Amino acid sequence: MTPLLEVQNLSHTYSAGTPFAHKALEDVSFRVDRGEFIGVIGHTGSGKSTLMQHLNGLLKPDQGRVLLDGKDIWSDKKFTRECRFRVGLVFQYPEYQLFEETVYADIAFGPKNMGLDGKEIDRRVREAAGFVGITDAQLNASPFDLSGGQKRRAAIAGIVAMEPELLILDEPTAGLDPRGREEILDNIQTYRRAKNATVMMVTHSMNDVARLADRLIVMSQSHLVLEGTPEEIFSDPQSLVDMGLDVPEVTRVFLALEKRGLRLPRVYTLDQAVAALAALKGGARHA
Amino acid sequence: MLKDITLGQYFPGNSPIHRLDPRTKLILLVVYIVILFVASGPVSYCLCLGFLAACIAVSKIPPKSFLRGMKPLIFLMCFTGIMNLFFTGGETLLVKFWIIHIYLEGVIRAVYMILRFIALICATFLLTYTTSPIALTDALESLLRPLGKLGLPVHELAMMMCIALRFIPTLLEETDKIMSAQKARGADFETGSLIQRVKALIPILVPLFISAFRRADELATAMECRCYQGGEGRTKMKQLRYGRLDASAFAVTLAVLAGSIALTVFGL
Numbered sequence: 001m002t003p004l005l006e007v008q009n010l011s012h013t014y015s016a017g018t019p020f021a022h023k024a025l026e027d028v029s030f031r032v033d034r035g036e037f038i039g040v041i042g043h044t045g046s047g048k049s050t051l052m053q054h055l056n057g058l059l060k061p062d063q064g065r066v067l068l069d070g071k072d073i074w075s076d077k078k079f080t081r082e083c084r085f086r087v088g089l090v091f092q093y094p095e096y097q098l099f100e101e102t103v104y105a106d107i108a109f110g111p112k113n114m115g116l117d118g119k120e121i122d123r124r125v126r127e128a129a130g131f132v133g134i135t136d137a138q139l140n141a142s143p144f145d146l147s148g149g150q151k152r153r154a155a156i157a158g159i160v161a162m163e164p165e166l167l168i169l170d171e172p173t174a175g176l177d178p179r180g181r182e183e184i185l186d187n188i189q190t191y192r193r194a195k196n197a198t199v200m201m202v203t204h205s206m207n208d209v210a211r212l213a214d215r216l217i218v219m220s221q222s223h224l225v226l227e228g229t230p231e232e233i234f235s236d237p238q239s240l241v242d243m244g245l246d247v248p249e250v251t252r253v254f255l256a257l258e259k260r261g262l263r264l265p266r267v268y269t270l271d272q273a274v275a276a277l278a279a280l281k282g283g284a285r286h287a
Numbered sequence: 288m289l290k291d292i293t294l295g296q297y298f299p300g301n302s303p304i305h306r307l308d309p310r311t312k313l314i315l316l317v318v319y320i321v322i323l324f325v326a327s328g329p330v331s332y333c334l335c336l337g338f339l340a341a342c343i344a345v346s347k348i349p350p351k352s353f354l355r356g357m358k359p360l361i362f363l364m365c366f367t368g369i370m371n372l373f374f375t376g377g378e379t380l381l382v383k384f385w386i387i388h389i390y391l392e393g394v395i396r397a398v399y400m401i402l403r404f405i406a407l408i409c410a411t412f413l414l415t416y417t418t419s420p421i422a423l424t425d426a427l428e429s430l431l432r433p434l435g436k437l438g439l440p441v442h443e444l445a446m447m448m449c450i451a452l453r454f455i456p457t458l459l460e461e462t463d464k465i466m467s468a469q470k471a472r473g474a475d476f477e478t479g480s481l482i483q484r485v486k487a488l489i490p491i492l493v494p495l496f497i498s499a500f501r502r503a504d505e506l507a508t509a510m511e512c513r514c515y516q517g518g519e520g521r522t523k524m525k526q527l528r529y530g531r532l533d534a535s536a537f538a539v540t541l542a543v544l545a546g547s548i549a550l551t552v553f554g555l
Contacts, residue, residue, distance in 0.1 A: 053467065056471060097472075109472055109474075109490065
């Protein structure tokens with residue numbers, strides 16, 4: 001089966017041909033299958049955001065190709081535009097793109113650009129608002145009267161309403177309080193389950209990707225350096241630390257316990273940790 | 288894409304022109320404009336253009352950047368040239384066609400006007416290419432200080448100019464980001480009728496204004512927190528001082544001015 005999205009040997013240089021030229025991506029290849037949740041991690045400036053902007057045709061690769069459903073997204077102009085709708089990209093701090101008079105109109109901006117009829121737009125707006133927990137009263141309010149977290153969720157709904165096959169979120173939880181972060185992550189999960197959607201999420205939170213992602217992509221200095229399940233990626237903490245990254249907090253605690261002589265399995269999420277500790281406790285009692 | 292726009296872009300360097308006091312450069316630019324308007328014959332024009340070329344050579348700014356900067360003004364130059372070509376009367380008729388009369392004097396005048404235009408633009412660019420915006424505002428503040436006695440808030444005006452210049456690149460970057468974000472939602476800025484294109488700007492302008500106001504507010508708060516108070520009693524880290532280099536620059540430019548006046552008097 002053709003993967004939903006395939007990136008082949010992608011390279012991109014900013015300000016090519018000037019003294020300010022700098023390579024943002026070099027020879028990046030990976031694939032995204034339908035229904036996956038992919039976490040993208042990497043140090044600031046490793047090229048994550050640049051990579052994401054290539055996936056819906058906002059940036060054109062200098063070398064290499066991006067295939068959506070087996071077709072090069074730059075093969076013709078119409079298809080490039082279509083890709084913007086099929087691959088929904090939520091930028092960092094998306095609340096700064098809100099502009100309409102009401103939240104409803106702002107969420108409807110994307111679907112309207114798709115040329116859908118009024119009834120379908122209405123259905124999509126209400127559904128998207130439902131996923132992110134925006135009430136009917138808030139739909140009619142000005143987006144500028146919402147709180148920070150609500151604004152962020154309204155902006156995400158604007159992309160979700162386009163019903164993209166692949167939803168990409170660039171640090172969706174940056175700058176939010178813990179509760180706001182949890183809400184956004186819950187919204188994404190709800191949406192994903194309901195629509196069986198494919199999601200890519202750029203983040204700095206190892207805890208979040210360990211819990212949510214099926215597969216991780218690790219970027220470092222313009223290269224894709226590691227790819228694999230969270231178990232595989234987090235099994236080598238030292239190389240992650242060398243790249244300016246880290247392992248989830250529970251993994252770190254367990255590694256420290258291991259150093260003190262406790263025999264423990266490797267864990268990546270809180271649930272796994274609870275189970276492992278319960279097993280240890282139970283085992284100790286029986287011994 | 289938007290970053291390619293040159294807005295009086297500063298080229299850092301260490302040429303004698305770069306090292307001149309910004310006030311000197313500002314005053315000499317005015318003097319040079321006077322020289323340009325004094326010049327009237329071929330020899331005096333050669334003197335003006337030669338002087339400018341020499342200054343550009345000394346500054347070590349690539350001549351290409353001057354051409355690039357001139358591009359948006361080509362239309363204005365052509366317009367001036369054509370107006371002068373057709374509407375200058377004279378004695379030697381060159382072309383007579385229907386209602387169009389072109390005289391030799393008109394041709395000469397058109398060429399002079401265009402040359403004057405080019406020299407004017409290049410001289411201004413030389414100033415902005417070799418002087419950082421901060422230095423330029425400092426110079427302006429220093430030169431306008433006498434007006435402060437008349438109640439003009441000179442320091443505040445200079446500060447406002449300085450802040451405006453400082454935020455141009457930031458706002459350009461912001462615009463780029465907002466454009467990308469709206470494009471990701473299918474906004475289309477490139478096709479459609481004029482009205483549609485103007486309408487397509489709303490999704491950019493609204494967020495841009497909001498963020499500009501937010502930034503202004505934050506900056507004002509930050510300045511208040513540091514007890515910023517402009518004008519009276521404020522000292523500068525970098526004091527502007529005229530040096531020997533400035534004296535020679537004044538001497539050379541005044542010599543060119545004198546030469547230009549002399550040549551014009553003799554009708555050259």
